[in-house]
Amino acid sequence: MIFLRYESFRSYLKMYPVTSILILLNIIYFIVVLWNGDPNDSLHAYQYGAFATDPVNDPFGLEQPWRYLSSMFMHAGFEHLLYNMFALLVFAPPLEYLLKQTRYIIFYLLCGIAGNAMSAFVNVLQDDLYGHVGVGASGAIYGVYGAFLFISLFRKAQLDESSRKxxxxxxxxxxxxxxxxxxxxxWAHVGGALAGFLLYHFFDRIKTQKKQRYS
Incomplete structure:
Protein backbone atom coordinates (compact mmCIF):
# COMPACT_ATOMS: atom_id res chain seq x y z
CA MET A 1 0.00 0.00 0.00
CA ILE A 2 1.80 3.10 -1.25
CA PHE A 3 -0.46 5.50 0.65
CA LEU A 4 0.71 4.41 4.11
CA ARG A 5 3.24 6.87 5.49
CA TYR A 6 6.03 5.28 7.52
CA GLU A 7 8.56 8.08 7.23
CA SER A 8 9.80 10.08 10.18
CA PHE A 9 9.12 13.81 10.13
CA ARG A 10 12.68 14.56 9.04
CA SER A 11 12.65 11.87 6.36
CA TYR A 12 9.31 13.10 5.04
CA LEU A 13 10.66 16.64 4.63
CA LYS A 14 13.76 15.34 2.86
CA MET A 15 11.95 12.92 0.54
CA TYR A 16 8.95 15.10 -0.34
CA PRO A 17 10.07 18.74 -0.14
CA VAL A 18 7.48 20.14 -2.54
CA THR A 19 4.55 18.54 -0.75
CA SER A 20 5.97 19.72 2.58
CA ILE A 21 6.25 23.30 1.31
CA LEU A 22 2.72 23.21 -0.11
CA ILE A 23 1.32 22.06 3.24
CA LEU A 24 3.29 24.74 5.07
CA LEU A 25 2.09 27.50 2.73
CA ASN A 26 -1.53 26.42 3.15
CA ILE A 27 -1.24 26.46 6.93
CA ILE A 28 0.56 29.80 7.07
CA TYR A 29 -1.90 31.53 4.77
CA PHE A 30 -4.85 30.07 6.65
CA ILE A 31 -3.46 31.58 9.86
CA VAL A 32 -2.99 34.94 8.13
CA VAL A 33 -6.57 34.99 6.82
CA LEU A 34 -7.99 33.73 10.13
CA TRP A 35 -6.00 36.29 12.13
CA ASN A 36 -7.63 39.11 10.18
CA GLY A 37 -11.22 37.86 10.03
CA ASP A 38 -13.55 34.98 9.28
CA PRO A 39 -12.14 32.76 6.48
CA ASN A 40 -15.68 31.48 5.81
CA ASP A 41 -16.95 34.98 5.05
CA SER A 42 -17.09 35.48 1.27
CA LEU A 43 -16.15 39.16 1.32
CA HIS A 44 -13.20 38.55 3.64
CA ALA A 45 -12.07 35.59 1.53
CA TYR A 46 -12.34 37.73 -1.60
CA GLN A 47 -10.13 40.39 -0.06
CA TYR A 48 -7.44 37.81 0.59
CA GLY A 49 -7.44 36.18 -2.84
CA ALA A 50 -10.39 33.83 -3.21
CA PHE A 51 -11.30 32.82 -6.74
CA ALA A 52 -14.26 34.92 -7.84
CA THR A 53 -16.47 35.36 -10.88
CA ASP A 54 -19.02 37.97 -11.91
CA PRO A 55 -21.71 36.52 -14.19
CA VAL A 56 -22.06 39.80 -16.09
CA ASN A 57 -18.63 41.44 -16.19
CA ASP A 58 -16.18 38.62 -15.52
CA PRO A 59 -17.81 35.16 -15.77
CA PHE A 60 -14.47 33.31 -15.91
CA GLY A 61 -12.57 35.38 -13.36
CA LEU A 62 -10.00 36.53 -15.89
CA GLU A 63 -9.83 40.16 -14.83
CA GLN A 64 -7.78 39.07 -11.81
CA PRO A 65 -6.23 35.80 -13.02
CA TRP A 66 -3.89 35.53 -10.02
CA ARG A 67 -6.92 34.38 -8.01
CA TYR A 68 -6.78 31.07 -9.87
CA LEU A 69 -3.58 30.43 -7.90
CA SER A 70 -4.06 32.31 -4.63
CA SER A 71 -7.38 30.60 -3.90
CA MET A 72 -5.60 27.22 -3.93
CA PHE A 73 -3.84 28.17 -0.69
CA MET A 74 -6.98 29.35 1.12
CA HIS A 75 -9.55 27.43 3.16
CA ALA A 76 -12.98 28.26 4.54
CA GLY A 77 -12.36 26.86 8.03
CA PHE A 78 -10.22 24.59 10.17
CA GLU A 79 -12.04 21.40 9.12
CA HIS A 80 -11.65 22.33 5.45
CA LEU A 81 -7.93 22.90 5.97
CA LEU A 82 -7.46 19.73 8.02
CA TYR A 83 -9.24 17.53 5.49
CA ASN A 84 -7.26 18.86 2.53
CA MET A 85 -3.89 18.87 4.28
CA PHE A 86 -4.39 15.30 5.47
CA ALA A 87 -5.15 14.27 1.88
CA LEU A 88 -2.08 16.12 0.63
CA LEU A 89 0.11 14.67 3.38
CA VAL A 90 -0.92 11.08 2.66
CA PHE A 91 -1.67 10.81 -1.05
CA ALA A 92 0.63 13.34 -2.74
CA PRO A 93 4.08 11.95 -1.78
CA PRO A 94 4.00 8.92 -4.13
CA LEU A 95 3.10 11.24 -7.01
CA GLU A 96 5.93 13.63 -6.15
CA TYR A 97 8.25 10.62 -6.25
CA LEU A 98 6.90 9.50 -9.65
CA LEU A 99 6.88 12.90 -11.36
CA LYS A 100 9.92 14.41 -9.62
CA GLN A 101 9.85 17.89 -8.16
CA THR A 102 9.61 20.21 -11.17
CA ARG A 103 6.92 18.28 -13.02
CA TYR A 104 5.06 17.68 -9.79
CA ILE A 105 4.69 21.36 -8.87
CA ILE A 106 3.64 22.18 -12.45
CA PHE A 107 1.14 19.33 -12.29
CA TYR A 108 -0.25 20.45 -8.93
CA LEU A 109 -0.73 24.09 -9.90
CA LEU A 110 -2.27 23.28 -13.29
CA CYS A 111 -4.79 20.92 -11.66
CA GLY A 112 -5.81 23.60 -9.18
CA ILE A 113 -6.22 26.12 -11.99
CA ALA A 114 -8.25 23.60 -14.00
CA GLY A 115 -10.55 23.03 -11.03
CA ASN A 116 -11.34 26.73 -10.78
CA ALA A 117 -11.77 26.98 -14.55
CA MET A 118 -14.21 24.07 -14.62
CA SER A 119 -16.21 25.60 -11.78
CA ALA A 120 -16.46 28.91 -13.64
CA PHE A 121 -17.36 27.19 -16.91
CA VAL A 122 -20.22 25.20 -15.37
CA ASN A 123 -21.54 28.31 -13.63
CA VAL A 124 -21.69 30.02 -17.03
CA LEU A 125 -23.51 27.04 -18.54
CA GLN A 126 -26.01 27.11 -15.69
CA ASP A 127 -26.65 30.85 -16.16
CA ASP A 128 -25.53 31.62 -12.62
CA LEU A 129 -26.93 34.99 -11.54
CA TYR A 130 -24.90 35.55 -8.39
CA GLY A 131 -21.31 34.81 -9.26
CA HIS A 132 -18.99 32.43 -7.50
CA VAL A 133 -16.44 32.71 -4.70
CA GLY A 134 -14.29 29.66 -4.09
CA VAL A 135 -11.30 28.64 -1.98
CA GLY A 136 -9.40 25.45 -1.30
CA ALA A 137 -6.73 23.06 -2.48
CA SER A 138 -9.32 20.46 -3.46
CA GLY A 139 -8.98 20.94 -7.21
CA ALA A 140 -5.25 20.25 -7.05
CA ILE A 141 -5.73 17.35 -4.63
CA TYR A 142 -8.32 15.77 -6.90
CA GLY A 143 -5.73 16.16 -9.63
CA VAL A 144 -3.54 13.83 -7.57
CA TYR A 145 -6.43 11.38 -7.38
CA GLY A 146 -6.93 11.71 -11.13
CA ALA A 147 -3.28 10.81 -11.75
CA PHE A 148 -3.61 7.71 -9.62
CA LEU A 149 -6.81 6.80 -11.44
CA PHE A 150 -4.83 6.81 -14.69
CA ILE A 151 -2.15 4.64 -13.10
CA SER A 152 -4.78 2.29 -11.67
CA LEU A 153 -6.42 1.81 -15.06
CA PHE A 154 -3.45 1.86 -17.46
CA ARG A 155 -0.30 1.21 -15.39
CA LYS A 156 -1.59 -1.40 -12.98
CA ALA A 157 1.85 -2.85 -12.37
CA GLN A 158 2.85 0.35 -10.58
CA LEU A 159 0.15 -0.05 -7.92
CA ASP A 160 -0.76 -2.92 -5.64
CA GLU A 161 -4.38 -4.02 -5.47
CA SER A 162 -5.02 -2.33 -2.11
CA SER A 163 -3.78 1.00 -3.45
CA ARG A 164 -5.96 0.72 -6.56
CA LYS A 165 -9.02 -0.03 -4.44
CA TRP A 187 -17.14 20.85 -10.49
CA ALA A 188 -13.84 22.12 -9.12
CA HIS A 189 -13.21 18.55 -7.96
CA VAL A 190 -14.21 17.13 -11.34
CA GLY A 191 -12.07 19.65 -13.19
CA GLY A 192 -9.05 18.94 -11.02
CA ALA A 193 -9.44 15.16 -11.35
CA LEU A 194 -9.87 15.34 -15.13
CA ALA A 195 -6.82 17.59 -15.44
CA GLY A 196 -4.79 15.23 -13.27
CA PHE A 197 -5.80 12.23 -15.35
CA LEU A 198 -4.89 13.94 -18.63
CA LEU A 199 -1.70 15.59 -17.37
CA TYR A 200 -0.35 12.37 -15.95
CA HIS A 201 -1.14 10.67 -19.26
CA PHE A 202 0.84 13.42 -21.01
CA PHE A 203 3.84 13.07 -18.70
CA ASP A 204 3.67 9.29 -18.94
CA ARG A 205 3.71 9.45 -22.73
CA ILE A 206 6.79 11.70 -22.68
CA LYS A 207 8.53 9.26 -20.34
CA THR A 208 7.63 6.30 -22.56
CA GLN A 209 8.85 8.07 -25.70
CA LYS A 210 12.18 8.86 -24.03
CA LYS A 211 12.64 5.22 -23.06
CA GLN A 212 11.87 4.08 -26.60
CA ARG A 213 14.27 6.66 -28.04
CA TYR A 214 17.21 5.49 -25.93
CA SER A 215 16.44 1.78 -25.95
Missing part, protein backbone atom coordinates in the same frame (compact mmCIF):
# COMPACT_ATOMS: atom_id res chain seq x y z
CA UNK A 166 -8.18 2.97 -2.25
CA UNK A 167 -8.09 5.24 -5.31
CA UNK A 168 -11.49 4.00 -6.54
CA UNK A 169 -13.01 4.34 -3.06
CA UNK A 170 -11.73 7.87 -2.55
CA UNK A 171 -13.06 9.05 -5.91
CA UNK A 172 -16.48 7.44 -5.43
CA UNK A 173 -16.79 8.78 -1.90
CA UNK A 174 -15.52 12.17 -3.03
CA UNK A 175 -18.16 12.51 -5.74
CA UNK A 176 -20.95 11.47 -3.35
CA UNK A 177 -19.65 13.84 -0.67
CA UNK A 178 -19.39 16.71 -3.16
CA UNK A 179 -23.00 16.22 -4.22
CA UNK A 180 -24.52 15.71 -0.78
CA UNK A 181 -22.70 18.34 1.27
CA UNK A 182 -23.68 21.97 0.71
CA UNK A 183 -21.04 24.51 -0.37
CA UNK A 184 -18.71 21.82 -1.71
CA UNK A 185 -17.67 22.68 -5.26
CA UNK A 186 -18.29 19.44 -7.17
Missing amino acids: TVYTILIFGVIYSIVVAKVDL
Whole structure:
Protein backbone atom coordinates (compact mmCIF):
# COMPACT_ATOMS: atom_id res chain seq x y z
CA MET A 1 0.00 0.00 0.00
CA ILE A 2 1.80 3.10 -1.25
CA PHE A 3 -0.46 5.50 0.65
CA LEU A 4 0.71 4.41 4.11
CA ARG A 5 3.24 6.87 5.49
CA TYR A 6 6.03 5.28 7.52
CA GLU A 7 8.56 8.08 7.23
CA SER A 8 9.80 10.08 10.18
CA PHE A 9 9.12 13.81 10.13
CA ARG A 10 12.68 14.56 9.04
CA SER A 11 12.65 11.87 6.36
CA TYR A 12 9.31 13.10 5.04
CA LEU A 13 10.66 16.64 4.63
CA LYS A 14 13.76 15.34 2.86
CA MET A 15 11.95 12.92 0.54
CA TYR A 16 8.95 15.10 -0.34
CA PRO A 17 10.07 18.74 -0.14
CA VAL A 18 7.48 20.14 -2.54
CA THR A 19 4.55 18.54 -0.75
CA SER A 20 5.97 19.72 2.58
CA ILE A 21 6.25 23.30 1.31
CA LEU A 22 2.72 23.21 -0.11
CA ILE A 23 1.32 22.06 3.24
CA LEU A 24 3.29 24.74 5.07
CA LEU A 25 2.09 27.50 2.73
CA ASN A 26 -1.53 26.42 3.15
CA ILE A 27 -1.24 26.46 6.93
CA ILE A 28 0.56 29.80 7.07
CA TYR A 29 -1.90 31.53 4.77
CA PHE A 30 -4.85 30.07 6.65
CA ILE A 31 -3.46 31.58 9.86
CA VAL A 32 -2.99 34.94 8.13
CA VAL A 33 -6.57 34.99 6.82
CA LEU A 34 -7.99 33.73 10.13
CA TRP A 35 -6.00 36.29 12.13
CA ASN A 36 -7.63 39.11 10.18
CA GLY A 37 -11.22 37.86 10.03
CA ASP A 38 -13.55 34.98 9.28
CA PRO A 39 -12.14 32.76 6.48
CA ASN A 40 -15.68 31.48 5.81
CA ASP A 41 -16.95 34.98 5.05
CA SER A 42 -17.09 35.48 1.27
CA LEU A 43 -16.15 39.16 1.32
CA HIS A 44 -13.20 38.55 3.64
CA ALA A 45 -12.07 35.59 1.53
CA TYR A 46 -12.34 37.73 -1.60
CA GLN A 47 -10.13 40.39 -0.06
CA TYR A 48 -7.44 37.81 0.59
CA GLY A 49 -7.44 36.18 -2.84
CA ALA A 50 -10.39 33.83 -3.21
CA PHE A 51 -11.30 32.82 -6.74
CA ALA A 52 -14.26 34.92 -7.84
CA THR A 53 -16.47 35.36 -10.88
CA ASP A 54 -19.02 37.97 -11.91
CA PRO A 55 -21.71 36.52 -14.19
CA VAL A 56 -22.06 39.80 -16.09
CA ASN A 57 -18.63 41.44 -16.19
CA ASP A 58 -16.18 38.62 -15.52
CA PRO A 59 -17.81 35.16 -15.77
CA PHE A 60 -14.47 33.31 -15.91
CA GLY A 61 -12.57 35.38 -13.36
CA LEU A 62 -10.00 36.53 -15.89
CA GLU A 63 -9.83 40.16 -14.83
CA GLN A 64 -7.78 39.07 -11.81
CA PRO A 65 -6.23 35.80 -13.02
CA TRP A 66 -3.89 35.53 -10.02
CA ARG A 67 -6.92 34.38 -8.01
CA TYR A 68 -6.78 31.07 -9.87
CA LEU A 69 -3.58 30.43 -7.90
CA SER A 70 -4.06 32.31 -4.63
CA SER A 71 -7.38 30.60 -3.90
CA MET A 72 -5.60 27.22 -3.93
CA PHE A 73 -3.84 28.17 -0.69
CA MET A 74 -6.98 29.35 1.12
CA HIS A 75 -9.55 27.43 3.16
CA ALA A 76 -12.98 28.26 4.54
CA GLY A 77 -12.36 26.86 8.03
CA PHE A 78 -10.22 24.59 10.17
CA GLU A 79 -12.04 21.40 9.12
CA HIS A 80 -11.65 22.33 5.45
CA LEU A 81 -7.93 22.90 5.97
CA LEU A 82 -7.46 19.73 8.02
CA TYR A 83 -9.24 17.53 5.49
CA ASN A 84 -7.26 18.86 2.53
CA MET A 85 -3.89 18.87 4.28
CA PHE A 86 -4.39 15.30 5.47
CA ALA A 87 -5.15 14.27 1.88
CA LEU A 88 -2.08 16.12 0.63
CA LEU A 89 0.11 14.67 3.38
CA VAL A 90 -0.92 11.08 2.66
CA PHE A 91 -1.67 10.81 -1.05
CA ALA A 92 0.63 13.34 -2.74
CA PRO A 93 4.08 11.95 -1.78
CA PRO A 94 4.00 8.92 -4.13
CA LEU A 95 3.10 11.24 -7.01
CA GLU A 96 5.93 13.63 -6.15
CA TYR A 97 8.25 10.62 -6.25
CA LEU A 98 6.90 9.50 -9.65
CA LEU A 99 6.88 12.90 -11.36
CA LYS A 100 9.92 14.41 -9.62
CA GLN A 101 9.85 17.89 -8.16
CA THR A 102 9.61 20.21 -11.17
CA ARG A 103 6.92 18.28 -13.02
CA TYR A 104 5.06 17.68 -9.79
CA ILE A 105 4.69 21.36 -8.87
CA ILE A 106 3.64 22.18 -12.45
CA PHE A 107 1.14 19.33 -12.29
CA TYR A 108 -0.25 20.45 -8.93
CA LEU A 109 -0.73 24.09 -9.90
CA LEU A 110 -2.27 23.28 -13.29
CA CYS A 111 -4.79 20.92 -11.66
CA GLY A 112 -5.81 23.60 -9.18
CA ILE A 113 -6.22 26.12 -11.99
CA ALA A 114 -8.25 23.60 -14.00
CA GLY A 115 -10.55 23.03 -11.03
CA ASN A 116 -11.34 26.73 -10.78
CA ALA A 117 -11.77 26.98 -14.55
CA MET A 118 -14.21 24.07 -14.62
CA SER A 119 -16.21 25.60 -11.78
CA ALA A 120 -16.46 28.91 -13.64
CA PHE A 121 -17.36 27.19 -16.91
CA VAL A 122 -20.22 25.20 -15.37
CA ASN A 123 -21.54 28.31 -13.63
CA VAL A 124 -21.69 30.02 -17.03
CA LEU A 125 -23.51 27.04 -18.54
CA GLN A 126 -26.01 27.11 -15.69
CA ASP A 127 -26.65 30.85 -16.16
CA ASP A 128 -25.53 31.62 -12.62
CA LEU A 129 -26.93 34.99 -11.54
CA TYR A 130 -24.90 35.55 -8.39
CA GLY A 131 -21.31 34.81 -9.26
CA HIS A 132 -18.99 32.43 -7.50
CA VAL A 133 -16.44 32.71 -4.70
CA GLY A 134 -14.29 29.66 -4.09
CA VAL A 135 -11.30 28.64 -1.98
CA GLY A 136 -9.40 25.45 -1.30
CA ALA A 137 -6.73 23.06 -2.48
CA SER A 138 -9.32 20.46 -3.46
CA GLY A 139 -8.98 20.94 -7.21
CA ALA A 140 -5.25 20.25 -7.05
CA ILE A 141 -5.73 17.35 -4.63
CA TYR A 142 -8.32 15.77 -6.90
CA GLY A 143 -5.73 16.16 -9.63
CA VAL A 144 -3.54 13.83 -7.57
CA TYR A 145 -6.43 11.38 -7.38
CA GLY A 146 -6.93 11.71 -11.13
CA ALA A 147 -3.28 10.81 -11.75
CA PHE A 148 -3.61 7.71 -9.62
CA LEU A 149 -6.81 6.80 -11.44
CA PHE A 150 -4.83 6.81 -14.69
CA ILE A 151 -2.15 4.64 -13.10
CA SER A 152 -4.78 2.29 -11.67
CA LEU A 153 -6.42 1.81 -15.06
CA PHE A 154 -3.45 1.86 -17.46
CA ARG A 155 -0.30 1.21 -15.39
CA LYS A 156 -1.59 -1.40 -12.98
CA ALA A 157 1.85 -2.85 -12.37
CA GLN A 158 2.85 0.35 -10.58
CA LEU A 159 0.15 -0.05 -7.92
CA ASP A 160 -0.76 -2.92 -5.64
CA GLU A 161 -4.38 -4.02 -5.47
CA SER A 162 -5.02 -2.33 -2.11
CA SER A 163 -3.78 1.00 -3.45
CA ARG A 164 -5.96 0.72 -6.56
CA LYS A 165 -9.02 -0.03 -4.44
CA THR A 166 -8.18 2.97 -2.25
CA VAL A 167 -8.09 5.24 -5.31
CA TYR A 168 -11.49 4.00 -6.54
CA THR A 169 -13.01 4.34 -3.06
CA ILE A 170 -11.73 7.87 -2.55
CA LEU A 171 -13.06 9.05 -5.91
CA ILE A 172 -16.48 7.44 -5.43
CA PHE A 173 -16.79 8.78 -1.90
CA GLY A 174 -15.52 12.17 -3.03
CA VAL A 175 -18.16 12.51 -5.74
CA ILE A 176 -20.95 11.47 -3.35
CA TYR A 177 -19.65 13.84 -0.67
CA SER A 178 -19.39 16.71 -3.16
CA ILE A 179 -23.00 16.22 -4.22
CA VAL A 180 -24.52 15.71 -0.78
CA VAL A 181 -22.70 18.34 1.27
CA ALA A 182 -23.68 21.97 0.71
CA LYS A 183 -21.04 24.51 -0.37
CA VAL A 184 -18.71 21.82 -1.71
CA ASP A 185 -17.67 22.68 -5.26
CA LEU A 186 -18.29 19.44 -7.17
CA TRP A 187 -17.14 20.85 -10.49
CA ALA A 188 -13.84 22.12 -9.12
CA HIS A 189 -13.21 18.55 -7.96
CA VAL A 190 -14.21 17.13 -11.34
CA GLY A 191 -12.07 19.65 -13.19
CA GLY A 192 -9.05 18.94 -11.02
CA ALA A 193 -9.44 15.16 -11.35
CA LEU A 194 -9.87 15.34 -15.13
CA ALA A 195 -6.82 17.59 -15.44
CA GLY A 196 -4.79 15.23 -13.27
CA PHE A 197 -5.80 12.23 -15.35
CA LEU A 198 -4.89 13.94 -18.63
CA LEU A 199 -1.70 15.59 -17.37
CA TYR A 200 -0.35 12.37 -15.95
CA HIS A 201 -1.14 10.67 -19.26
CA PHE A 202 0.84 13.42 -21.01
CA PHE A 203 3.84 13.07 -18.70
CA ASP A 204 3.67 9.29 -18.94
CA ARG A 205 3.71 9.45 -22.73
CA ILE A 206 6.79 11.70 -22.68
CA LYS A 207 8.53 9.26 -20.34
CA THR A 208 7.63 6.30 -22.56
CA GLN A 209 8.85 8.07 -25.70
CA LYS A 210 12.18 8.86 -24.03
CA LYS A 211 12.64 5.22 -23.06
CA GLN A 212 11.87 4.08 -26.60
CA ARG A 213 14.27 6.66 -28.04
CA TYR A 214 17.21 5.49 -25.93
CA SER A 215 16.44 1.78 -25.95
